[in-house]
Amino acid sequence: xxxxxxxxxxxxxxxxxxxxxxxxxxxxxxxxxxxxxxxxxxxxxxxxxxxxxxxxxxxxxxxxxxxxxxxxxxxxxxxxxxxxxxxxxxxxxxxxxxxxxxxxxxxxxxxxxxxxxxxxxxxxxxxxxxxxxxxxxxxxxxxxxxxxxxxxxxxxxxxxxxxxxxxxxxxxxxxxxxxxxxxxxxxxxxxxxxxxxxxxxxxxxxxxxxxxxxxxxxxxxxxxxxxxxxxxxxxxxxxxxxxxxxxxxxxxxxxxxxxxxxxxxxxxxxxxxxxxxxxxxxxxxxx
Amino acid sequence: xxxxxxxxxxxxxxxxxxxxxxxxxxxxxxxxxxxxxxxxxxxxxxxxxxxxxxxxxxxxxxxxxxxxxxxxxxxxxxxxxxxxxxxxxxxxxxxxxxxxxxxxxxxxxxxxxxxxxxxxxxxxxxxxxxxxxxxxxxxxxxxxxxxxxxxxxx
Numbered sequence: 001x002x003x004x005x006x007x008x009x010x011x012x013x014x015x016x017x018x019x020x021x022x023x024x025x026x027x028x029x030x031x032x033x034x035x036x037x038x039x040x041x042x043x044x045x046x047x048x049x050x051x052x053x054x055x056x057x058x059x060x061x062x063x064x065x066x067x068x069x070x071x072x073x074x075x076x077x078x079x080x081x082x083x084x085x086x087x088x089x090x091x092x093x094x095x096x097x098x099x100x101x102x103x104x105x106x107x108x109x110x111x112x113x114x115x116x117x118x119x120x121x122x123x124x125x126x127x128x129x130x131x132x133x134x135x136x137x138x139x140x141x142x143x144x145x146x147x148x149x150x151x152x153x154x155x156x157x158x159x160x161x162x163x164x165x166x167x168x169x170x171x172x173x174x175x176x177x178x179x180x181x182x183x184x185x186x187x188x189x190x191x192x193x194x195x196x197x198x199x200x201x202x203x204x205x206x207x208x209x210x211x212x213x214x215x216x217x218x219x220x221x222x223x224x225x226x227x228x229x230x231x232x233x234x235x236x237x238x239x240x241x242x243x244x245x246x247x248x249x250x251x252x253x254x255x256x257x258x259x260x261x262x263x264x265x266x267x268x269x270x271x272x273x274x275x276x277x278x279x280x281x282x283x284x285x286x287x
Numbered sequence: 288x289x290x291x292x293x294x295x296x297x298x299x300x301x302x303x304x305x306x307x308x309x310x311x312x313x314x315x316x317x318x319x320x321x322x323x324x325x326x327x328x329x330x331x332x333x334x335x336x337x338x339x340x341x342x343x344x345x346x347x348x349x350x351x352x353x354x355x356x357x358x359x360x361x362x363x364x365x366x367x368x369x370x371x372x373x374x375x376x377x378x379x380x381x382x383x384x385x386x387x388x389x390x391x392x393x394x395x396x397x398x399x400x401x402x403x404x405x406x407x408x409x410x411x412x413x414x415x416x417x418x419x420x421x422x423x424x425x426x427x428x429x430x431x432x433x434x435x436x437x438x439x440x441x
Contacts, residue, residue: 004327004329005324006324006326006327006328007324014376014378015372015375016370016372018372020306020356021302023373024356024359027364027367030367031366031367
Protein backbone atom coordinates (compact mmCIF):
# COMPACT_ATOMS: atom_id res chain seq x y z
CA UNK A 1 0.00 0.00 0.00
CA UNK A 2 1.36 3.39 -1.03
CA UNK A 3 1.42 5.94 1.73
CA UNK A 4 -0.01 9.24 0.71
CA UNK A 5 0.64 12.35 2.73
CA UNK A 6 0.71 16.13 2.50
CA UNK A 7 3.38 18.04 4.32
CA UNK A 8 3.47 21.68 5.30
CA UNK A 9 4.92 23.54 2.27
CA UNK A 10 8.23 25.27 2.86
CA UNK A 11 7.77 29.00 3.28
CA UNK A 12 9.30 31.37 0.77
CA UNK A 13 10.26 28.87 -1.93
CA UNK A 14 7.99 30.55 -4.46
CA UNK A 15 8.93 34.06 -3.44
CA UNK A 16 12.15 35.89 -4.22
CA UNK A 17 13.77 37.21 -1.07
CA UNK A 18 14.23 40.95 -0.70
CA UNK A 19 12.36 43.87 0.75
CA UNK A 20 9.64 45.20 -1.58
CA UNK A 21 10.53 48.79 -0.74
CA UNK A 22 14.16 48.25 -1.70
CA UNK A 23 13.11 46.93 -5.09
CA UNK A 24 10.69 49.83 -5.43
CA UNK A 25 13.41 52.38 -4.65
CA UNK A 26 15.87 50.93 -7.15
CA UNK A 27 13.24 50.67 -9.89
CA UNK A 28 11.86 54.18 -9.34
CA UNK A 29 15.33 55.71 -9.33
CA UNK A 30 16.22 53.89 -12.55
CA UNK A 31 12.97 54.95 -14.20
CA UNK A 32 13.48 58.56 -13.12
CA UNK A 33 17.01 58.52 -14.50
CA UNK A 34 15.69 57.09 -17.76
CA UNK A 35 13.08 59.85 -18.04
CA UNK A 36 15.67 62.55 -17.31
CA UNK A 37 18.04 61.15 -19.93
CA UNK A 38 15.23 60.89 -22.48
CA UNK A 39 14.05 64.45 -21.82
CA UNK A 40 17.60 65.79 -22.03
CA UNK A 41 18.17 63.91 -25.28
CA UNK A 42 14.98 65.26 -26.86
CA UNK A 43 15.77 68.73 -25.57
CA UNK A 44 19.14 68.52 -27.27
CA UNK A 45 17.60 67.15 -30.47
CA UNK A 46 14.85 69.79 -30.46
CA UNK A 47 17.40 72.55 -29.98
CA UNK A 48 19.49 71.14 -32.80
CA UNK A 49 16.48 71.09 -35.14
CA UNK A 50 15.36 74.53 -33.97
CA UNK A 51 18.59 76.06 -35.29
CA UNK A 52 17.81 74.66 -38.74
CA UNK A 53 14.65 76.75 -39.04
CA UNK A 54 15.54 79.62 -41.39
CA UNK A 55 15.67 83.00 -39.68
CA UNK A 56 13.24 84.34 -42.31
CA UNK A 57 10.68 81.73 -41.20
CA UNK A 58 11.13 82.85 -37.62
CA UNK A 59 10.49 86.45 -38.68
CA UNK A 60 7.43 85.44 -40.72
CA UNK A 61 5.91 83.59 -37.77
CA UNK A 62 6.53 86.52 -35.45
CA UNK A 63 5.00 88.95 -37.94
CA UNK A 64 1.89 86.81 -38.23
CA UNK A 65 1.62 86.53 -34.46
CA UNK A 66 1.91 90.30 -34.19
CA UNK A 67 2.95 90.39 -30.52
CA UNK A 68 3.35 93.76 -28.82
CA UNK A 69 6.77 94.15 -27.24
CA UNK A 70 7.31 97.03 -24.88
CA UNK A 71 5.42 100.28 -24.79
CA UNK A 72 7.78 102.68 -26.56
CA UNK A 73 6.99 104.09 -30.03
CA UNK A 74 9.60 103.80 -32.78
CA UNK A 75 10.69 107.43 -32.33
CA UNK A 76 11.26 107.08 -28.58
CA UNK A 77 14.70 108.58 -27.71
CA UNK A 78 15.78 105.53 -25.70
CA UNK A 79 14.71 103.14 -28.43
CA UNK A 80 16.43 105.27 -31.02
CA UNK A 81 19.61 105.30 -28.94
CA UNK A 82 19.50 101.52 -28.41
CA UNK A 83 19.06 101.01 -32.14
CA UNK A 84 22.01 103.21 -32.86
CA UNK A 85 24.09 101.35 -30.26
CA UNK A 86 23.10 98.02 -31.82
CA UNK A 87 24.20 99.29 -35.23
CA UNK A 88 27.57 100.27 -33.83
CA UNK A 89 27.95 96.86 -32.16
CA UNK A 90 26.87 94.84 -35.23
CA UNK A 91 30.26 94.83 -37.02
CA UNK A 92 31.96 93.35 -33.95
CA UNK A 93 29.32 90.60 -33.76
CA UNK A 94 29.48 89.45 -37.40
CA UNK A 95 25.73 89.74 -37.93
CA UNK A 96 25.06 87.30 -40.79
CA UNK A 97 23.46 88.57 -44.01
CA UNK A 98 19.67 88.57 -43.88
CA UNK A 99 19.63 88.67 -40.09
CA UNK A 100 18.41 91.76 -38.37
CA UNK A 101 17.40 92.64 -34.85
CA UNK A 102 14.42 94.75 -33.82
CA UNK A 103 14.89 96.73 -30.63
CA UNK A 104 11.91 97.23 -28.32
CA UNK A 105 11.85 99.23 -25.14
CA UNK A 106 9.51 99.07 -22.18
CA UNK A 107 9.33 101.77 -19.53
CA UNK A 108 8.41 99.23 -16.83
CA UNK A 109 10.45 98.65 -13.68
CA UNK A 110 11.33 95.04 -14.53
CA UNK A 111 15.04 94.35 -14.08
CA UNK A 112 15.35 92.38 -17.30
CA UNK A 113 16.16 92.27 -20.99
CA UNK A 114 15.65 89.36 -23.34
CA UNK A 115 16.01 88.13 -26.89
CA UNK A 116 13.23 86.18 -28.53
CA UNK A 117 12.15 84.74 -31.89
CA UNK A 118 12.45 86.80 -35.05
CA UNK A 119 15.35 88.87 -33.71
CA UNK A 120 13.17 90.81 -31.31
CA UNK A 121 15.00 92.26 -28.32
CA UNK A 122 13.17 93.81 -25.40
CA UNK A 123 14.88 96.04 -22.86
CA UNK A 124 13.19 97.24 -19.71
CA UNK A 125 13.82 100.62 -18.20
CA UNK A 126 14.26 98.88 -14.84
CA UNK A 127 17.49 97.37 -16.14
CA UNK A 128 18.74 100.24 -18.29
CA UNK A 129 18.38 102.88 -15.58
CA UNK A 130 20.88 100.94 -13.47
CA UNK A 131 23.55 101.03 -16.16
CA UNK A 132 26.31 103.46 -15.09
CA UNK A 133 27.69 104.03 -18.58
CA UNK A 134 27.32 103.15 -22.24
CA UNK A 135 29.90 100.39 -21.98
CA UNK A 136 27.79 98.39 -19.54
CA UNK A 137 24.70 99.01 -21.65
CA UNK A 138 26.55 97.93 -24.79
CA UNK A 139 27.40 94.64 -23.07
CA UNK A 140 23.70 94.00 -22.44
CA UNK A 141 22.67 94.87 -26.00
CA UNK A 142 25.51 92.85 -27.51
CA UNK A 143 24.68 89.88 -25.28
CA UNK A 144 21.05 89.82 -26.47
CA UNK A 145 22.12 90.33 -30.10
CA UNK A 146 24.52 87.40 -29.72
CA UNK A 147 21.59 85.21 -28.64
CA UNK A 148 19.81 86.09 -31.89
CA UNK A 149 22.92 85.46 -33.99
CA UNK A 150 23.45 82.08 -32.32
CA UNK A 151 19.75 81.25 -32.99
CA UNK A 152 19.27 80.60 -29.27
CA UNK A 153 15.56 81.59 -29.19
CA UNK A 154 14.71 79.04 -31.92
CA UNK A 155 16.87 76.40 -30.23
CA UNK A 156 15.33 77.16 -26.83
CA UNK A 157 11.81 76.86 -28.20
CA UNK A 158 12.60 73.70 -30.17
CA UNK A 159 14.22 72.03 -27.18
CA UNK A 160 11.53 73.15 -24.76
CA UNK A 161 8.63 71.98 -26.89
CA UNK A 162 10.25 68.67 -27.87
CA UNK A 163 11.13 67.74 -24.30
CA UNK A 164 7.72 68.84 -23.01
CA UNK A 165 6.00 66.65 -25.59
CA UNK A 166 8.11 63.64 -24.64
CA UNK A 167 7.36 64.27 -20.98
CA UNK A 168 3.65 64.50 -21.78
CA UNK A 169 3.78 61.27 -23.77
CA UNK A 170 5.58 59.51 -20.93
CA UNK A 171 3.57 60.74 -17.99
CA UNK A 172 0.14 61.11 -19.57
CA UNK A 173 -2.14 63.51 -17.77
CA UNK A 174 0.42 64.61 -15.22
CA UNK A 175 2.75 65.70 -18.00
CA UNK A 176 0.13 67.36 -20.16
CA UNK A 177 -0.04 70.25 -17.73
CA UNK A 178 3.72 70.67 -17.98
CA UNK A 179 3.62 70.55 -21.76
CA UNK A 180 0.85 73.06 -22.12
CA UNK A 181 2.62 75.25 -19.60
CA UNK A 182 5.81 75.09 -21.65
CA UNK A 183 3.87 75.80 -24.84
CA UNK A 184 2.00 78.74 -23.37
CA UNK A 185 5.23 80.14 -21.98
CA UNK A 186 6.75 79.71 -25.39
CA UNK A 187 3.75 81.62 -26.72
CA UNK A 188 4.43 84.44 -24.32
CA UNK A 189 8.09 84.25 -25.27
CA UNK A 190 9.18 85.89 -22.06
CA UNK A 191 10.06 82.75 -20.20
CA UNK A 192 12.41 81.59 -22.90
CA UNK A 193 14.94 79.35 -21.27
CA UNK A 194 18.45 79.35 -22.59
CA UNK A 195 21.03 76.91 -21.39
CA UNK A 196 24.14 77.99 -19.54
CA UNK A 197 26.22 77.11 -22.56
CA UNK A 198 24.16 79.52 -24.67
CA UNK A 199 24.66 82.23 -22.05
CA UNK A 200 28.40 81.69 -21.92
CA UNK A 201 28.66 81.80 -25.70
CA UNK A 202 26.62 85.01 -25.77
CA UNK A 203 28.85 86.53 -23.08
CA UNK A 204 31.90 85.67 -25.11
CA UNK A 205 30.57 87.11 -28.38
CA UNK A 206 29.30 90.22 -26.59
CA UNK A 207 32.67 90.81 -24.93
CA UNK A 208 34.29 90.65 -28.35
CA UNK A 209 31.88 93.21 -29.77
CA UNK A 210 32.29 95.56 -26.81
CA UNK A 211 36.07 95.29 -27.02
CA UNK A 212 35.94 95.96 -30.77
CA UNK A 213 33.82 99.07 -30.22
CA UNK A 214 35.62 100.64 -27.24
CA UNK A 215 39.04 99.01 -27.27
CA UNK A 216 38.67 97.81 -23.67
CA UNK A 217 36.32 95.73 -21.54
CA UNK A 218 35.54 98.27 -18.85
CA UNK A 219 31.87 97.87 -17.91
CA UNK A 220 31.50 94.40 -19.39
CA UNK A 221 31.24 92.83 -15.95
CA UNK A 222 29.00 95.61 -14.58
CA UNK A 223 25.80 93.83 -15.59
CA UNK A 224 26.69 90.72 -13.60
CA UNK A 225 27.80 92.75 -10.62
CA UNK A 226 24.41 94.46 -10.75
CA UNK A 227 22.52 91.18 -11.07
CA UNK A 228 24.52 89.77 -8.18
CA UNK A 229 23.60 92.78 -6.06
CA UNK A 230 19.96 92.55 -7.20
CA UNK A 231 19.57 88.89 -6.30
CA UNK A 232 18.92 88.03 -2.71
CA UNK A 233 21.94 86.19 -1.35
CA UNK A 234 21.29 82.50 -1.76
CA UNK A 235 21.58 80.19 1.18
CA UNK A 236 22.25 77.27 -1.07
CA UNK A 237 25.88 76.22 -1.52
CA UNK A 238 27.57 77.37 -4.73
CA UNK A 239 27.73 73.96 -6.39
CA UNK A 240 23.98 73.44 -5.93
CA UNK A 241 23.25 76.93 -7.24
CA UNK A 242 25.44 76.23 -10.25
CA UNK A 243 23.49 73.04 -10.95
CA UNK A 244 20.00 74.45 -10.54
CA UNK A 245 20.09 77.79 -12.34
CA UNK A 246 20.04 78.31 -16.10
CA UNK A 247 22.33 81.31 -16.13
CA UNK A 248 25.94 80.79 -15.14
CA UNK A 249 26.67 82.13 -11.68
CA UNK A 250 27.32 85.85 -11.76
CA UNK A 251 30.64 85.42 -10.00
CA UNK A 252 31.67 82.82 -12.58
CA UNK A 253 30.68 85.18 -15.41
CA UNK A 254 32.67 88.06 -13.96
CA UNK A 255 35.66 85.75 -13.73
CA UNK A 256 35.07 84.58 -17.28
CA UNK A 257 35.12 88.18 -18.54
CA UNK A 258 38.45 88.75 -16.82
CA UNK A 259 39.80 85.60 -18.45
CA UNK A 260 38.40 86.70 -21.84
CA UNK A 261 40.08 90.10 -21.57
CA UNK A 262 43.39 88.35 -21.00
CA UNK A 263 42.78 85.94 -23.86
CA UNK A 264 41.85 88.70 -26.32
CA UNK A 265 44.67 90.90 -25.07
CA UNK A 266 42.23 93.69 -24.31
CA UNK A 267 42.60 95.84 -21.18
CA UNK A 268 39.91 95.41 -18.53
CA UNK A 269 39.98 99.09 -17.74
CA UNK A 270 39.61 102.17 -19.90
CA UNK A 271 37.74 105.42 -20.18
CA UNK A 272 33.99 104.80 -19.87
CA UNK A 273 31.70 106.36 -22.46
CA UNK A 274 28.82 108.19 -20.80
CA UNK A 275 25.20 107.61 -21.77
CA UNK A 276 23.91 110.69 -23.72
CA UNK A 277 22.21 113.11 -21.28
CA UNK A 278 18.82 113.08 -23.07
CA UNK A 279 18.74 109.26 -22.84
CA UNK A 280 19.72 109.29 -19.15
CA UNK A 281 16.98 111.81 -18.53
CA UNK A 282 14.43 109.62 -20.29
CA UNK A 283 15.60 106.58 -18.34
CA UNK A 284 15.43 108.20 -14.93
CA UNK A 285 11.99 109.66 -15.60
CA UNK A 286 9.43 107.55 -13.81
CA UNK A 287 6.51 106.80 -16.10
CA UNK B 288 1.76 68.36 -8.67
CA UNK B 289 -1.50 67.18 -7.07
CA UNK B 290 -1.40 64.11 -9.29
CA UNK B 291 1.98 63.24 -7.82
CA UNK B 292 0.63 63.59 -4.28
CA UNK B 293 -2.27 61.34 -5.30
CA UNK B 294 0.07 58.67 -6.64
CA UNK B 295 2.22 58.83 -3.49
CA UNK B 296 -0.89 58.53 -1.29
CA UNK B 297 -2.12 55.53 -3.29
CA UNK B 298 1.31 53.93 -3.07
CA UNK B 299 1.39 54.35 0.71
CA UNK B 300 -2.15 53.01 1.11
CA UNK B 301 -1.46 50.14 -1.28
CA UNK B 302 1.76 49.20 0.45
CA UNK B 303 0.32 49.50 3.96
CA UNK B 304 -2.82 47.48 3.37
CA UNK B 305 -1.09 45.06 1.03
CA UNK B 306 1.55 44.18 3.62
CA UNK B 307 -1.03 43.92 6.38
CA UNK B 308 -3.28 41.64 4.33
CA UNK B 309 -0.34 39.49 3.29
CA UNK B 310 0.91 38.96 6.84
CA UNK B 311 -2.56 38.07 8.10
CA UNK B 312 -3.29 35.77 5.21
CA UNK B 313 0.00 33.90 5.57
CA UNK B 314 -0.66 33.35 9.24
CA UNK B 315 -4.13 32.00 8.54
CA UNK B 316 -2.85 29.84 5.65
CA UNK B 317 -0.21 28.16 7.78
CA UNK B 318 -2.69 27.41 10.57
CA UNK B 319 -5.31 25.96 8.21
CA UNK B 320 -2.77 23.99 6.20
CA UNK B 321 -1.55 22.22 9.34
CA UNK B 322 -5.09 20.96 9.89
CA UNK B 323 -5.77 20.19 6.26
CA UNK B 324 -2.65 18.07 5.90
CA UNK B 325 -4.70 15.24 7.40
CA UNK B 326 -6.49 15.06 4.05
CA UNK B 327 -3.79 14.47 1.42
CA UNK B 328 -4.22 16.14 -1.95
CA UNK B 329 -2.24 14.17 -4.50
CA UNK B 330 -1.31 15.12 -8.05
CA UNK B 331 -1.19 11.52 -9.24
CA UNK B 332 -3.73 10.45 -11.87
CA UNK B 333 -3.93 6.95 -10.42
CA UNK B 334 -6.16 6.83 -7.39
CA UNK B 335 -5.54 4.73 -4.32
CA UNK B 336 -6.75 1.18 -4.86
CA UNK B 337 -6.61 -0.18 -1.32
CA UNK B 338 -10.38 -0.23 -1.21
CA UNK B 339 -13.36 0.88 -3.23
CA UNK B 340 -13.99 4.62 -3.17
CA UNK B 341 -16.83 6.77 -4.29
CA UNK B 342 -15.38 9.52 -6.49
CA UNK B 343 -16.50 13.05 -6.75
CA UNK B 344 -15.16 16.21 -8.35
CA UNK B 345 -14.19 18.84 -5.77
CA UNK B 346 -12.84 22.29 -6.38
CA UNK B 347 -11.91 25.50 -4.68
CA UNK B 348 -11.31 28.83 -6.28
CA UNK B 349 -10.16 32.25 -5.23
CA UNK B 350 -10.15 35.59 -7.01
CA UNK B 351 -7.32 37.94 -6.12
CA UNK B 352 -6.53 41.50 -7.09
CA UNK B 353 -3.26 43.35 -6.89
CA UNK B 354 -2.91 46.48 -4.79
CA UNK B 355 -1.72 49.83 -6.17
CA UNK B 356 1.81 49.39 -4.87
CA UNK B 357 2.28 45.97 -6.45
CA UNK B 358 0.77 47.14 -9.72
CA UNK B 359 3.01 50.21 -9.77
CA UNK B 360 6.18 48.24 -9.06
CA UNK B 361 5.27 45.58 -11.61
CA UNK B 362 4.75 48.38 -14.13
CA UNK B 363 8.30 49.54 -13.46
CA UNK B 364 9.55 45.96 -13.80
CA UNK B 365 7.83 45.84 -17.19
CA UNK B 366 10.21 48.59 -18.25
CA UNK B 367 13.42 46.85 -17.21
CA UNK B 368 12.49 43.16 -17.13
CA UNK B 369 13.22 40.64 -14.41
CA UNK B 370 11.17 38.68 -11.91
CA UNK B 371 7.82 40.21 -11.11
CA UNK B 372 8.47 39.76 -7.41
CA UNK B 373 5.44 41.74 -6.15
CA UNK B 374 3.11 39.14 -7.69
CA UNK B 375 5.07 36.09 -6.61
CA UNK B 376 3.84 36.05 -3.03
CA UNK B 377 0.36 37.12 -4.13
CA UNK B 378 -0.10 34.21 -6.51
CA UNK B 379 1.60 31.78 -4.15
CA UNK B 380 -0.95 32.66 -1.49
CA UNK B 381 -3.78 32.38 -4.01
CA UNK B 382 -2.75 28.84 -4.97
CA UNK B 383 -2.54 27.77 -1.35
CA UNK B 384 -5.91 29.34 -0.58
CA UNK B 385 -7.57 27.64 -3.55
CA UNK B 386 -6.18 24.26 -2.48
CA UNK B 387 -7.46 24.80 1.06
CA UNK B 388 -10.93 25.62 -0.24
CA UNK B 389 -10.90 22.52 -2.38
CA UNK B 390 -9.86 20.45 0.64
CA UNK B 391 -12.63 22.04 2.68
CA UNK B 392 -15.19 20.79 0.20
CA UNK B 393 -13.62 17.32 0.20
CA UNK B 394 -13.59 17.27 3.98
CA UNK B 395 -17.28 18.10 4.07
CA UNK B 396 -17.90 15.09 1.83
CA UNK B 397 -15.86 12.93 4.21
CA UNK B 398 -13.19 12.19 1.64
CA UNK B 399 -10.01 10.33 2.53
CA UNK B 400 -7.94 11.70 -0.38
CA UNK B 401 -8.16 14.05 -3.29
CA UNK B 402 -6.43 12.70 -6.38
CA UNK B 403 -5.47 14.14 -9.73
CA UNK B 404 -5.27 17.64 -8.27
CA UNK B 405 -4.76 20.38 -10.83
CA UNK B 406 -4.58 24.15 -10.82
CA UNK B 407 -5.96 26.53 -13.34
CA UNK B 408 -5.60 30.28 -13.50
CA UNK B 409 -7.38 32.82 -15.59
CA UNK B 410 -7.11 36.53 -15.84
CA UNK B 411 -10.18 38.47 -14.84
CA UNK B 412 -11.17 41.95 -15.91
CA UNK B 413 -8.99 43.12 -18.76
CA UNK B 414 -7.61 46.59 -18.38
CA UNK B 415 -6.33 48.55 -15.48
CA UNK B 416 -7.15 46.26 -12.55
CA UNK B 417 -4.94 43.19 -12.51
CA UNK B 418 -7.06 40.43 -11.02
CA UNK B 419 -7.01 36.71 -11.52
CA UNK B 420 -8.75 33.55 -10.48
CA UNK B 421 -6.90 30.51 -9.21
CA UNK B 422 -8.89 27.28 -9.30
CA UNK B 423 -7.78 24.03 -7.70
CA UNK B 424 -9.73 20.87 -8.48
CA UNK B 425 -9.38 17.18 -8.12
CA UNK B 426 -11.13 13.90 -7.57
CA UNK B 427 -12.19 13.29 -3.99
CA UNK B 428 -12.07 9.64 -2.89
CA UNK B 429 -14.85 8.96 -0.39
CA UNK B 430 -14.76 5.68 1.44
CA UNK B 431 -17.97 5.91 3.47
CA UNK B 432 -20.12 3.45 1.47
CA UNK B 433 -17.78 0.95 -0.14
CA UNK B 434 -20.58 -1.58 -0.85
CA UNK B 435 -22.89 0.87 -2.51
CA UNK B 436 -19.94 2.20 -4.39
CA UNK B 437 -19.14 -1.22 -5.80
CA UNK B 438 -22.77 -1.63 -6.84
CA UNK B 439 -22.69 1.68 -8.68
CA UNK B 440 -19.49 0.74 -10.41
CA UNK B 441 -20.84 -2.55 -11.65
